[in-house]
Amino acid sequence: MTDNKSLNNPYLPDLATVQEVIDETANIRTLRVTLDDKEKMAAFNFRPGQVGQISVFGTGESTFVINSPPTRRDYLQFSVMRVGEITQRIHQLNAGDRIGLRAPLGNGFQYEDMKGRDILFIGGGIGMAPLRTLLLHMIDNRADYGDITAIYGARSPKDLCYTYEFEEWKTGGVNLVLTVDSEFPGWKERVGFVPTILSQEAPSPLNRIAIVCGPPIMIKFVLFGLKELGFEDRQIITTLEKRMKCGIGICGRCNVGSKYVCVDGPVFNYEQIKGMCQEL
Amino acid sequence: MAGKIFIALDRLRSTLDKLCSKIDLLAPASSQGNKTGPTAFMPYRSGVVPVLDRQTTLPLKKILLPQAETLLRYEYCKDPQDPLKAALSLDDRSEVRPTLVFGARPCDLKALSTFDRVFTSGPYKDPYYIERRKNTLFATLVCREADGACFCSSVGSGPADMEGSDFRITGIEGGFVVENLTEKAPDLFDSLGEAPTQDQQSEAGRIIEDVSQYRIGTLDLRGNEEAFRKRFEDNEYWQKMAAQCLSCGICTFVCPTCYCFTITDESDNLRGERLRSWDSCMFYHYTLEASGHNPRPTKLNRYRNRVGHKFSYIPEKYDGLLGCSGCGRCIRNCPVSIDIRQAAGQLKENVCDRQ
Numbered sequence: 001m002t003d004n005k006s007l008n009n010p011y012l013p014d015l016a017t018v019q020e021v022i023d024e025t026a027n028i029r030t031l032r033v034t035l036d037d038k039e040k041m042a043a044f045n046f047r048p049g050q051v052g053q054i055s056v057f058g059t060g061e062s063t064f065v066i067n068s069p070p071t072r073r074d075y076l077q078f079s080v081m082r083v084g085e086i087t088q089r090i091h092q093l094n095a096g097d098r099i100g101l102r103a104p105l106g107n108g109f110q111y112e113d114m115k116g117r118d119i120l121f122i123g124g125g126i127g128m129a130p131l132r133t134l135l136l137h138m139i140d141n142r143a144d145y146g147d148i149t150a151i152y153g154a155r156s157p158k159d160l161c162y163t164y165e166f167e168e169w170k171t172g173g174v175n176l177v178l179t180v181d182s183e184f185p186g187w188k189e190r191v192g193f194v195p196t197i198l199s200q201e202a203p204s205p206l207n208r209i210a211i212v213c214g215p216p217i218m219i220k221f222v223l224f225g226l227k228e229l230g231f232e233d234r235q236i237i238t239t240l241e242k243r244m245k246c247g248i249g250i251c252g253r254c255n256v257g258s259k260y261v262c263v264d265g266p267v268f269n270y271e272q273i274k275g276m277c278q279e280l
Numbered sequence: 281m282a283g284k285i286f287i288a289l290d291r292l293r294s295t296l297d298k299l300c301s302k303i304d305l306l307a308p309a310s311s312q313g314n315k316t317g318p319t320a321f322m323p324y325r326s327g328v329v330p331v332l333d334r335q336t337t338l339p340l341k342k343i344l345l346p347q348a349e350t351l352l353r354y355e356y357c358k359d360p361q362d363p364l365k366a367a368l369s370l371d372d373r374s375e376v377r378p379t380l381v382f383g384a385r386p387c388d389l390k391a392l393s394t395f396d397r398v399f400t401s402g403p404y405k406d407p408y409y410i411e412r413r414k415n416t417l418f419a420t421l422v423c424r425e426a427d428g429a430c431f432c433s434s435v436g437s438g439p440a441d442m443e444g445s446d447f448r449i450t451g452i453e454g455g456f457v458v459e460n461l462t463e464k465a466p467d468l469f470d471s472l473g474e475a476p477t478q479d480q481q482s483e484a485g486r487i488i489e490d491v492s493q494y495r496i497g498t499l500d501l502r503g504n505e506e507a508f509r510k511r512f513e514d515n516e517y518w519q520k521m522a523a524q525c526l527s528c529g530i531c532t533f534v535c536p537t538c539y540c541f542t543i544t545d546e547s548d549n550l551r552g553e554r555l556r557s558w559d560s561c562m563f564y565h566y567t568l569e570a571s572g573h574n575p576r577p578t579k580l581n582r583y584r585n586r587v588g589h590k591f592s593y594i595p596e597k598y599d600g601l602l603g604c605s606g607c608g609r610c611i612r613n614c615p616v617s618i619d620i621r622q623a624a625g626q627l628k629e630n631v632c633d634r635q
Binding site: 059 | 365588
């Protein structure tokens with residue numbers, strides 16, 4: 001490709017190509033993309049939990065977590081829920097289509113600090129995407145961690161993502177607890193909202209880290225539930241999403257208090273954000 | 281750094297005429313072409329009437345952060361053999377011309393010290409801003425009058441504060457003394473006038489000393505980070521402060537330190553531009569997410585964020601530096617007379633009342 005690029009322009013995306021598209025649910029689609037610059041793709045390094053800005057030129061740019069783990073680098077994977085203008089356009093992409101990508105951005109999970117500990121993932125809906133990254137990273141380094149339990153909920157069985165790899169998660173050593181909001185014909189797993197299932201499961205906070213992602217309302221109630229179970233603020237990790245523009249800590253849009261979700265986050269522990277819960 | 285000249289009042293325009301043949305020149309002027317009416321920094325050419333007797337209505341931020349600017353151009357090129365395939369190319373080149381801003385005010389430059397930190401000192405640097413900043417010189421006028429909305433001395437600045445300025449302009453009897461302050465273009469003014477006389481120099485010195493002592497009230501708005509954090513969830517306080525707000529956004533539009541922007545694509549068939557444009561945190565849509573969720577849905581949340589950004593978040597990030605230059609434009613232009621000195625100045629008062 002011809003590129004009249006200046007060096008070091010953090011606003012300038014790399015060109016990338018969609019390799020594969022997977023329909024997860026009626027409104028969530030997964031893209032697997034590679035950078036067109038082969039050397040850059042081979043050298044691409046990131047932490048689980050870091051995000052990328054996907055550009056569909058003519059419509060705009062939006063932020064999504066890289067939900068494939070750094071241990072699997074054939075492609076970078078993004079799961080996108082169709083809700084607005086840009087996600088609508090992303091859903092029209094097919095294999096072979098060209099996009100722009102600015103990645104990796106943000107801080108990612110401090111998985112080094114989680115080594116040797118028990119892990120509790122709590123995900124709701126599309127909130128499972130960032131957790132999947134870390135979950136697979138942990139499966140690929142299974143000996144580094146203790147018990148891994150994942151509570152994953154969605155409205156209905158049809159709204160669960162990554163169903164085709166649940167078996168891989170389980171055989172990889174994850175205690176997977178699935179739940180949907182209400183009874184559905186043929187559904188044999190749990191029924192109830194994620195915070196309810198959390199209190200039923202009641203995992204011990206002892207030597208455990210809880211990693212939470214989901215819609216803001218779920219996060220609020222899960223935080224409350226974890227506190228009741230005795231989790232300390234620093235044992236609770238969440239990854240936030242805000243409307244973003246620059247993604248590099250300048251444009252002033254995605255702040256929660258003095259923290260920018262794009263550069264200081266998206267991963268925070270509860271201690272860092274608890275005075276600012278009104279703005280989640 | 282010897283450069284020092286005197287420009288007589290009746291030779292101001294002919295001097296600026298000469299100056300604008302050497303460098304792109306911006307000076308405060310009224311859009312109506314006379315001395316009345318709202319003013320802004322406009323390209324100076326022969327015939328423009330510079331308005332130096334008051335602060336400009338609009339701040340100079342658009343010189344470094346244009347109200348809309350192109351970040352990059354993109355172009356899809358369809359493959360004639362396979363119309364479903366399209367090549368994509370990007371181009372982010374831009375051109376910046378050396379510019380002199382004549383007649384800025386100390387509060388304008390104080391605001392730029394905030395811009396400088398935001399755009400150049402974070403984990404990512406903004407190349408567009410850096411290029412413009414590098415190519416822009418500022419000749420700043422020592423302020424000799426304040427109105428009821430001015431409060432530069434409450435934010436750690438003052439009417440003779442020359443931080444960030446390349447030249448100092450001091451108005452004296454019959455004209456202006458212009459002195460070079462930096463190494464960037466030390467002889468720019470040298471050929472444009474006579475050196476000031478000893479008397480003119482001492483008069484300028486006296487004026488600078490006089491206004492440097494000047495304080496507008498006793499309010500000090502620095503060091504409010506902790507007080508803001510304690511106030512954050514005091515919704516009654518913020519409700520009261522934001523009660524009159526119309527969410528019109530004029531405070532952010534005229535604010536020299538408000539820099540928040542949006543990024544959008546403008547397409548013309550297969551090609552287009554990615555633009556960045558000023559935005560305002562006072563608007564509901566600023567934080568509205570596609571899902572319908574809005575983390576700052578009411579004017580209480582938005583006003584609190586504006587005050588917090590200026591008096592707590594920016595100072596927390598940048599060693600106590602405020603996101604406010606005390607220029608007073610938000611106060612002068614607010615249609616419902618909201619005065620930011622009230623919300624920011626009372627943060628420390630009676631925090632414990634409600635416990």
